[in-house]
Amino acid sequence: MDASKSEANPFSRGAGDIFPNRAVDPGLVYDLSVNDYLDFLCASGYNQTLLQKFSRYPYECPESNNAILDLNYPSIIVHKLSGTVTVTRKLKNVDKPGIYVVRVRSPVGISVDVEPKVLNFQKQGEVKKF
Secondary structure (H helix, E strand, O other): OOOOOOOOOOOOOOOOOOOOOHHHHOOOOOOOOHHHHHHHHHOOOOOHHHHHOOOOOOOOOOOOOOOOHOOOOOOOOOOOOOOOOOOOEEEEOOOOEEEEOOOOOOOOOOOOOOOOEEEEEEEOHHHHHH
16 A cells, blocks of 8 residues: 555555665665766756756767666666667676576566576676676
8 A cells, every 4th residue: 555545556665675784785786977867867858058057067968869768777667668678787796706697577568578687797896788
């Protein structure tokens, strides 16, 4: 149930439980730079005047931009999904070597395929895409 006692949906459930010790040592991170966020704002329709509020220097938006789909963020949002869409994410290992296996809970009516299904990190600082 959500706050208004209606059946909860994915957007009203929140982000889940908090595990403070895991936050200090997450194992993997979705690393982002300031330019990644600026590219996302460009793709979202921000103009040069608005971008200047987020950057110390004038920022030139890229000509071709998939930044809305490919913002290296744990959650994935696809507006107006029609047909097949491919998104890419990069994970950086900030812990000891380890093997990570994909686990997906697909929304009803949506098919999700992740490749590769296993990421094997051999060293700290290593980056892999999926």
